[in-house]
Amino acid sequence: MNVVALFKLVPDLVEELEIDQSGTALNTDFLRLIINELDDHAIEQAILLKERSGARMTVIGSDAEGADDVLYTAVAKGADQLIKLMGDPNAVINNHAMARATAIVLKELQPDLILTGVQAHNDLDGSIGPLVAEYLGMPYVGYVSGVNVQNGRIVVRKEYPGGLIAEMEVDLPAVVGIQSAEQPPRYVTVNKVRQAMKTAAIEERPLPALDVSGGAAIRRMFKPESATRAKMIEGSTEEVTARLLDIFKEIGAL
Amino acid sequence: MPFRETFWNIPHWAEIGQYILGLLTILVFAYGVFRRVKRWRMGQPEKRFDQIGKRLWSVLVDAFGQARTAQDAYAGIMHLTIFWGMVALFIGTALATVDWDVTHLFFGFQFLINGAYILYELILDIFGVLLLVGLGMAVYRRYFIRPPRLQPATAWQNALAQNVDRDDAYALVMLTLITLSGYFVEGLRIAVSKPEWSPWSPVGNALASWFIVTGDPTNRTLHLTLWTIHILVAFILIASIPFTKLFHILAAPLNIFFRSMQPAGTLIPARNDDQVGVKEWRDFTWKQLLDFEACVRCGRCQDACPAFASGASLSPRNFIISLKTHLWDTSSGHRLHGDVISSKELWACTSCRACVQVCPIFVDHLASIVDMRRYLVNEGEIDALLQKTLANLGRYGNSFGQSERLRVKWTQPIQAVIKDARKEAVEYLWFVGDYASYHVMFSDITRKTAQVFQKADLDFGILYDAERNTGNDVRRVGEEGLYESLVEKNAAVMSKCKYNTIVTTDPHTYNTLKNEYPANGNNHPVLHYTELLDQLIAAGKLQINKKLNYKVTYHDPCYLGRYNGIYDAPRRIIRALGCELTEMPRHGDRAFCCGAGGGKIWMEEQPEVKERPAESRVREAAGIPGVSTLVTTCPKDLVMFCDAVKTAGLEGKILVKDLIELVDEAM
Ligand code: SF4
Ligand code: SF4
Numbered sequence: 059m060n061v062v063a064l065f066k067l068v069p070d071l072v073e074e075l076e077i078d079q080s081g082t083a084l085n086t087d088f089l090r091l092i093i094n095e096l097d098d099h100a101i102e103q104a105i106l107l108k109e110r111s112g113a114r115m116t117v118i119g120s121d122a123e124g125a126d127d128v129l130y131t132a133v134a135k136g137a138d139q140l141i142k143l144m145g146d147p148n149a150v151i152n153n154h155a156m157a158r159a160t161a162i163v164l165k166e167l168q169p170d171l172i173l174t175g176v177q178a179h180n181d182l183d184g185s186i187g188p189l190v191a192e193y194l195g196m197p198y199v200g201y202v203s204g205v206n207v208q209n210g211r212i213v214v215r216k217e218y219p220g221g222l223i224a225e226m227e228v229d230l231p232a233v234v235g236i237q238s239a240e241q242p243p244r245y246v247t248v249n250k251v252r253q254a255m256k257t258a259a260i261e262e263r264p265l266p267a268l269d270v271s272g273g274a275a276i277r278r279m280f281k282p283e284s285a286t287r288a289k290m291i292e293g294s295t296e297e298v299t300a301r302l303l304d305i306f307k308e309i310g311a312l
Numbered sequence: 313m314p315f316r317e318t319f320w321n322i323p324h325w326a327e328i329g330q331y332i333l334g335l336l337t338i339l340v341f342a343y344g345v346f347r348r349v350k351r352w353r354m355g356q357p358e359k360r361f362d363q364i365g366k367r368l369w370s371v372l373v374d375a376f377g378q379a380r381t382a383q384d385a386y387a388g389i390m391h392l393t394i395f396w397g398m399v400a401l402f403i404g405t406a407l408a409t410v411d412w413d414v415t416h417l418f419f420g421f422q423f424l425i426n427g428a429y430i431l432y433e434l435i436l437d438i439f440g441v442l443l444l445v446g447l448g449m450a451v452y453r454r455y456f457i458r459p460p461r462l463q464p465a466t467a468w469q470n471a472l473a474q475n476v477d478r479d480d481a482y483a484l485v486m487l488t489l490i491t492l493s494g495y496f497v498e499g500l501r502i503a504v505s506k507p508e509w510s511p512w513s514p515v516g517n518a519l520a521s522w523f524i525v526t527g528d529p530t531n532r533t534l535h536l537t538l539w540t541i542h543i544l545v546a547f548i549l550i551a552s553i554p555f556t557k558l559f560h561i562l563a564a565p566l567n568i569f570f571r572s573m574q575p576a577g578t579l580i581p582a583r584n585d586d587q588v589g590v591k592e593w594r595d596f597t598w599k600q601l602l603d604f605e606a607c608v609r610c611g612r613c614q615d616a617c618p619a620f621a622s623g624a625s626l627s628p629r630n631f632i633i634s635l636k637t638h639l640w641d642t643s644s645g646h647r648l649h650g651d652v653i654s655s656k657e658l659w660a661c662t663s664c665r666a667c668v669q670v671c672p673i674f675v676d677h678l679a680s681i682v683d684m685r686r687y688l689v690n691e692g693e694i695d696a697l698l699q700k701t702l703a704n705l706g707r708y709g710n711s712f713g714q715s716e717r718l719r720v721k722w723t724q725p726i727q728a729v730i731k732d733a734r735k736e737a738v739e740y741l742w743f744v745g746d747y748a749s750y751h752v753m754f755s756d757i758t759r760k761t762a763q764v765f766q767k768a769d770l771d772f773g774i775l776y777d778a779e780r781n782t783g784n785d786v787r788r789v790g791e792e793g794l795y796e797s798l799v800e801k802n803a804a805v806m807s808k809c810k811y812n813t814i815v816t817t818d819p820h821t822y823n824t825l826k827n828e829y830p831a832n833g834n835n836h837p838v839l840h841y842t843e844l845l846d847q848l849i850a851a852g853k854l855q856i857n858k859k860l861n862y863k864v865t866y867h868d869p870c871y872l873g874r875y876n877g878i879y880d881a882p883r884r885i886i887r888a889l890g891c892e893l894t895e896m897p898r899h900g901d902r903a904f905c906c907g908a909g910g911g912k913i914w915m916e917e918q919p920e921v922k923e924r925p926a927e928s929r930v931r932e933a934a935g936i937p938g939v940s941t942l943v944t945t946c947p948k949d950l951v952m953f954c955d956a957v958k959t960a961g962l963e964g965k966i967l968v969k970d971l972i973e974l975v976d977e978a979m
Binding site: 072073074092242244245246247248249250251252 | 689690692694696699702703706707708713714715717791792793794796797
């Protein structure tokens with residue numbers, strides 16, 4: 059079985075985000091990228107599948123600062139093939155475009171199963187999983203927290219609010235959006251990653267042309283404006299209630 | 313003429329038999345030793361043949377002098393009397409044999425005659441009494457006082473507990489038998505031959521009077537019987553040395569001879585290139601195997617261990633005993649990790665070194681704990697919090713997972729600019745450390761440190777956002793690769809800076825910079841801030857304007873005290889400030905760890921823990937009448953203790969302060 063895990067690098071929120079001059083993008087001077095946390099879970103889930111069912115596992119991401127680290131770390135965990143899509147993925151923040159481009163690469167690889175994080179904090183036009191599924195004509199299940207292979211199909215586990223859990227059988231090939239892996243992404247020592255750097259090879263492929271249609275266009279990017287409109291009402295419960303009623307009347311809510 | 317026919321009343325066949333038995337004993341003994349040595353050699357190589365002079369000296373002081381054994385009064389007297397009693401009697405017996413069967417037989421002269429003989433008899437009788445006193449103390453302690461450190465662990469299987477019990481009892485029974493039978497042989501000989509110098513053997517003489525009733529032929533038979541028992545017990549005892557607890561007679565001095573001669577703060581690096589640590593017992597070095605084998609189960613390490621005291625599943629004594637048992641266990645199929653030593657035990661250790669410090673035979677528990685941790689880290693078997701912290705350290709260079717740029721946030725309210733050591737030459741490169749830089753509780757204290765330095769007109773600078781965690785505790789967690797990468801990053805920046813001396817706030821930082829970074833090419837002196845302030849005060853460069861008059865007690869941080877022997881500098885400063893210092897019961901090299909070290913501060917609390925070490929420590933401090941402040945000199949201590957004061961409900965009873973706060977107040 060061929061399992062592919064897709065990842066992307068997103069701004070690391072440890073650094074304060076700044077908006078650049080244009081007002082439509084982040085200032086990249088202090089921008090620092092980190093793997094989208096749920097993509098890390100997708101990689102972990104793929105490794106678990108490989109360990110359990112002996113799949114061949116490929117990790118794909120776009121060229122960006124830190125992408126090599128992610129790839130080498132994945133190989134240290136057990137990935138077989140590393141592919142880096144060369145081009146500027148941050149030229150657009152557009153999952154439609156990325157999904158189309160990635161689908162072209164994926165077709166060649168003929169995967170049985172594609173895993174990716176169910177969302178990322180900088181998704182503007184929906185998450186990438188369903189888009190990839192659409193362009194590849196495969197079924198998609200999202201918010202999944204466990205995948206098993208059974209008789210040529212997969213059984214996914216999906217958690218719903220209120221403690222409901224569903225198990226679904228999905229035909230392959232398929233795309234799955236991972237909410238969390240069955241276990242938290244494992245730790246790999248610096249030494250293992252260093253060894254991986256010496257031995258593993260990253261295959262560089264061109265990022266196919268980006269077609270942005272269907273995505274979102276950014277008109278203005280701004281930080282939540284802070285205002286001092288909140289008023290604290292103090293006093294005993296009765297006083298607070300009376301004051302609240304007055305306010306409701308004032309604004310015509312009562 | 314006072315002398316003794318050594319083989320009086322001993323028929324020739326018995327005398328010859330004794331020699332044959334002796335030969336056999338030597339063979340069994342040699343085989344036993346060979347078997348042990350062979351097992352140690354199955355471990356990994358390790359160089360321990362340097363500094364022979366120092367090593368021999370240590371054997372003299374610590375093995376023969378038993379300096380550490382004597383630090384515990386009861387056990388010290390007990391062991392020293394048994395040891396010297398046995399040594400004296402052994403030498404005595406050997407002398408008598410040589411006197412009779414060598415010099416007398418072949419050369420026709422004896423040296424144990426006249427005055428020499430009388431002195432000989434007297435001394436042996438006295439040492440015999442000492443030996444019995446020691447044995448009595450041992451029996452009394454082991455079977456009547458029953459201190460917890462001598463009890464089997466609850467986790468032990470019956471078979472192990474029984475083996476240990478038997479082995480302990482065996483040593484005492486045999487030694488007692490040998491001494492008593494010796495005395496009786498002497499008594500019977502005196503009863504029959506009645507030499508006029510017999511009062512010089514007071515014990516033998518007293519015993520002789522008992523046998524007046526039995527009279528001659530009986531006494532001769534009795535004498536021969538007891539002599540035979542004495543000889544048999546003696547030979548069995550010797551032959552059994554390599555197979556029982558008595559083996560420590562050899563292994564302890566060997567272990568002391570081969571102990572690490574490096575500074576206490578230098579951890580042995582991961583051995584194998586792939587740094588996977590110890591997976592099976594053969595991955596330990598021969599010296600570590602010798603550690604396990606030499607242990608005498610005295611339990612001192614367990615008594616000193618903060619993890620054990622807190623209720624966690626680790627006892628350094630049990631750790632070593634389990635490893636030794638495992639070494640010889642070829643049939644059970646137990647795996648080292650999991651079956652013999654649990655990961656919980658390994659993660660409970662705070663790396664405080666209290667165990668290593670008290671072990672009379674210099675076992676290095678910590679080296680083996682870290683080696684086993686390395687394996688767990690390599691396998692990814694670490695708790696979620698620790699994993700997050702290691703990832704943060706790898707990514708951001710600090711354990712807080714914050715941006716490098718926030719490392720110097722504490723400087724913002726400071727008026728005078730602190731020099732950037734990367735841009736200009738400074739005399740002192742101040743390595744601030746993670747906790748002092750990032751922890752909200754400490755930023756004010758770090759500002760005070762800067763103020764004190766500035767008031768003392770110190771030419772100092774910091775590395776700003778280029779400083780990284782030095783990796784002291786990363787290394788002790790067992791992540792050697794991450795440690796190396798942190799060292800590389802720091803070394804790269806430091807190599808471009810011009811400075812004379814490094815000064816640190818954090819004892820952990822201090823330890824690795826001082827003891828482990830030199831291996832990486834940094835040869836500048838490293839000072840803890842207390843050493844620096846102590847020097848400045850002595851040189852009159854630091855003006856103390858106000859006498860503080862507080863009644864304080866001082867906690868020795870592990871990495872300052874036990875690791876680096878700095879006990880006096882902070883105390884001198886405290887006194888110079890006009891404070892009255894009262895020591896806690898556990899102070900100096902016996903100071904009780906706060907529980908933060910070795911990466912513990914980055915791990916989740918183990919559910920077994922009943923009283924956290926920090927709480928035990930603040931209670932100890934609060935228990936001293938009149939003491940208002942617990943002074944420490946380590947940022948992690950401060951954080952741990954402040955928290956513990958709250959959880960132990962001691963707010964208002966005791967304050968926790970870093971020494972620099974007091975210095976700042978007094979200036
Ligand atoms: S180093 Fe400290 S915590 Fe670890 S085993 Fe020794 S005494 Fe216990
Ligand atoms: S390791 Fe040392 S201190 Fe601990 S029980 Fe053994 S001999 Fe005693």
